[in-house]
């Protein structure tokens with residue numbers, strides 16, 4: 001495989017099976033309060049194959065009007081539930097950034113769902129890293145450089161893996177090409193969940 005780009009840190013199985021189960025229970029509780037919704041592409045309105053929800057004071061949403069962070073769920077109109085304490089602990093330990101995250105985006109991939117190559121640049125504070133936690137089936141994660149159309153490489157992300165994207169990798173193009181059904185027992189054939197912690201505003 002070779003070295004990962006500067007700023008991309010992959011911690012395979014950083015969460016053990018018990019920690020994964022505990023976190024999944026928290027995510028299910030959050031999704032009961034803030035139901036998964038299906039975002040749509042700005043402009044075209046084409047639906048995402050990934051369903052999403054959020055925790056924290058701000059949540060990421062996308063609809064035909066555009067991408068943005070907002071304090072309320074787009075369908076219930078209620079505030080997002082709090083970010084699970086275990087995730088805030090992980091951020092304090094690994095982010096190397098002295099302020100808490102404001103958004104935890106929850107991406108739910110049923111088998112067959114994918115996420116096209118994109119950059120994450122809707123956050124005002126790009127000095128903060130993005131911290132990702134994977135749960136459930138393995139995914140083929142693809143990332144490149146900061147220019148669209150450049151070379152890319154792939155990494156398989158499994159349940160309990162943590163990835164920290166900071167520094168020169170913060171604006172890298174990335175996406176999820178496929179889910180490998182049946183590669184984890186955690187979600188029992190439902191697919192994969194990815195959690196991303198983000199600082200949105202400048203402190």
Ligand code: MD3
Pocket residue numbers: 105107115120130132139141143163165169170171172173174175176194196
């Ligand atoms: C590289 N999620 O939510 S997580 C996203 O697996 C997103 O659901 C993917 O891309 C997923 O925006 C990938 C790993 C990740 C997250 C943010 C990044 C990689 C990143 C930001 C910059 C570069």
Ligand code: FE
Pocket residue numbers: 118119120174
């Ligand atoms: Fe992303």
